[in-house]
Amino acid sequence: MATSAKRASKPTPHTSASNQPKEEAAAGKKAAVSKPPGEGKEPKAAKPRADGTEAVEGFKLAPEAVQAMAEAYRAPDLAGLRDIAEATYGPPPPQKETVHGPDDRVRINNTSVYPWRVHASLLITAADNSQWIGTGWFIGPHTLMTAGHVVNIRGSGVPGRDGWVRRIQVMPGRNGASLPYGSVTSTNFRSVTGWTTSASGNENYDYGAIIIPTNLGNTTGWLGFGVYSDADLLGTVGNISGYPGDKPSGQQWYDAHRIASVNSRKVFYDIDTAGGQSGSAVYRIINGARYAFAIHAYGGATTNSGTRIVSAVYNNMVSWKA
Numbered sequence: 001m002a003t004s005a006k007r008a009s010k011p012t013p014h015t016s017a018s019n020q021p022k023e024e025a026a027a028g029k030k031a032a033v034s035k036p037p038g039e040g041k042e043p044k045a046a047k048p049r050a051d052g053t054e055a056v057e058g059f060k061l062a063p064e065a066v067q068a069m070a071e072a073y074r075a076p077d078l079a080g081l082r083d084i085a086e087a088t089y090g091p092p093p094p095q096k097e098t099v100h101g102p103d104d105r106v107r108i109n110n111t112s113v114y115p116w117r118v119h120a121s122l123l124i125t126a127a128d129n130s131q132w133i134g135t136g137w138f139i140g141p142h143t144l145m146t147a148g149h150v151v152n153i154r155g156s157g158v159p160g161r162d163g164w165v166r167r168i169q170v171m172p173g174r175n176g177a178s179l180p181y182g183s184v185t186s187t188n189f190r191s192v193t194g195w196t197t198s199a200s201g202n203e204n205y206d207y208g209a210i211i212i213p214t215n216l217g218n219t220t221g222w223l224g225f226g227v228y229s230d231a232d233l234l235g236t237v238g239n240i241s242g243y244p245g246d247k248p249s250g251q252q253w254y255d256a257h258r259i260a261s262v263n264s265r266k267v268f269y270d271i272d273t274a275g276g277q278s279g280s281a282v283y284r285i286i287n288g289a290r291y292a293f294a295i296h297a298y299g300g301a302t303t304n305s306g307t308r309i310v311s312a313v314y315n316n317m318v319s320w321k322a
Contacts, residue, residue: 011193012193012194012312013192013193013194013202013204013205014192014193014194014205014312014313014315014316015192015193015194016190016191016192016193016316016319016320017152017190017191017192017193017195017196017197018188018189018190018191019151019152019164019187019188019189020188020189034224034225034226034227034291035139035224035225035226035317035318035321036224036289037115037221037222037223037224037289037290037291038217038221038222039114039115039221040114040117040118040217040218040219040220040221040222041218041219042112042114042117042219042221044112044113044114045113045114045115045221046113046114046115046116047288048285048288048290051237052236052237052239052256052284052285053237053239053256053285054115054239054241054254054256054285056106056108056254057106058106059104059106059254059255059256061237061256061257062104062257075121075171075174075176075177075178075179075183075249075250076123076169077249078121078123078133078245078249078250079248079249081123081131081132081133081245082132082133082245082275083132083133083134083245083274083275083276083277083278084122084124084132084133084134084147084149084150084153084278084279085147085149085275085278085297085298086132086275087126087130087132087149087153087156087161088149088153088154088155088156088200088201089149089201090156090157103272104255104257104272105244105247105253105254105255105272105273106253106254106255107247107251107252107253107254108175108241108251108252108253108254109175111173111174111175111180111252112173112175112180112181114220114221115221115223115241115290116173116241116252117172117173117180117181117220117221118137118138118172118173118220118221118222118223118281119135119136119137119172119173119241119242119243119252119280119281120135120136120137120138120144120170120171120172120173120174121133121135121171121174121243121250121252122134122135122136122146122150122168122169122170122171122210122243122279123168123169123171124150124165124167124168124169125165125166125167125168125169126153126161126165126166127153127160127161127162127163127164127165127166128158128159128160128161129166130158130161133243133245133275133276134146134147134150134243134276134277134278134279135242135243135276135277135278135279135280135296136150136168136170136210136279137222137223137279137280137281137292138172138216138217138220138221138222138223139209139217139222139223139225139292139317139320139321140217140222140321140322141215141216141217141218141222142211142212142213142214142215142216142217143209143210143211143212143217143320143321144170144209144210144212144217145207145208145209145225145279145281145292145295145317145320146207146208146209146210146278146279146295147206147207147208147278147279147295147296147297147307148191148192148195148196148201148205148206148207148208148297148307149195149201149206149278149297150165150168150208150210150278150279151164151165151168151189151190151191151208151209151210152164152165152189152191152195152196152208153165154195154196154198154199154200154201155199155200155201164189165189166187167185167186167187168185168186168187168189168210169183169184169185170183170184170185170186170210170212170216171183171250172216172220173220173252174243174250174252175250175251175252176248176249176250176251177250181216181219181220184212184213184214184216186210186211186212186213188210188211188212188213189208189209189210189211190208190209190210190211190316190320191205191207191208191209192205192207192208192316193205195207195208203265203266203297203298203307204265204266204307205265205307206295206297206298206307207295207297207307207313207316208279209316209317209320211320223281223283223290223291223292224289224290224291224292225291225292225293225309225314225317226291226292226293226309226314227293227309227310227311227314228284228293230262233259233262233267233293234259234261234262235259236258236259236284237256237257237258237259237284237285238256238257238258238259238267238269238271238282238283238284238293238294239254239255239256239271239282239283239284239285239290240254240255240256240271240273240277240280240281240282240283240296241253241254241280241281242273242276242277242279242280242296243276243277244273244274244275244276244277245274245275245276246274246275246276247274255271255272255273256271257269257270257271257272258270260303261303262308263308264308264310265307265308265310266294266305266306266307266308267282267293267294267305267306267308268300268303268304268305269282269303269304269305269306270302270303270304271304273296273299273304277296278296278297279295279296279297280295280296281294281295281296282294282295282296282306292309293308293309294306294307294308294309295307295309
């Protein structure tokens with residue numbers, strides 16, 4: 001018998017999840033294209049190079065990749081804290097974020113310039129009050145993207161640790177002990193059920209967001225993001241900047257390399273990273289503008305990898321950015 005009542009949408013692994021369900025909005029339904037970046041209120045912005053990398057002194061894109069294509073606060077000392085990925089995957093993780101061969105990373109010294117101020121050092125306090133480090137990046141005035149395992153710990157085996165983290169201190173553009181934009185603490189997080197309901201974490205859905213109680217992103221600016229074809233990604237250079245734990249506390253480090261391979265859920269690349277960079281943006285440069293296409297989360301013997309921004313991920317990001 002016909003009825004005019006609308007049936008509720010069937011949940012999918014990309015169904016948005018929140019530690020504050022009453023505030024959660026439904027994922028956007030609009031077609032996935034891209035959202036442009038914003039450089040923030042401050043006029044200082046760095047111009048990228050024509051080869052798709054950032055113009056960082058001392059950094060040079062590997063030859064094979066070329067051929068293929070004011071201190072306001074004192075920062076907490078994060079020395080000795082472990083990468084948040086270890087909270088889910090144990091010490092050491094099966095696939096830690098990795099440096100392959102010579103370490104090509106270059107330190108960012110002027111983090112108060114766009115795009116470096118978009119990237120934030122994270123001090124994460126889990127449900128059991130253990131503390132960890134990670135990286136996040138602005139996609140709007142009050143929203144940062146990161147890995148799912150940064151905001152929601154799975155299968156740690158430690159009593160009281162699993163589930164939504166207790167709080168995250170967000171420090172945009174951190175530069176060692178200097179916090180040019182101060183810090184803000186959030187207790188409002190997002191991820192998806194494909195991550196939050198998996199016993200030990202499903203890599204295909206390892207992405208999440210941090211909602212801060214201010215509009216600090218209007219000052220720092222944010223990265224754009226988009227959905228791109230396999231062929232498009234395989235022809236581009238990926239950039240990653242974040243806060244690795246193998247370097248002095250609170251320093252931002254950058255590397256770039258061509259994309260090695262992709263599948264329907266992940267992007268693989270030989271961009272050097274280390275624990276602490278979980279949640280970093282993997283982004284490209286199009287006509288001088290920065291667009292993320294993955295969220296860095298894992299490492300491997302020959303390539304590291306991130307959760308690919310496909311249409312469902314994009315739609316959640318649009319919703320979380322609102």
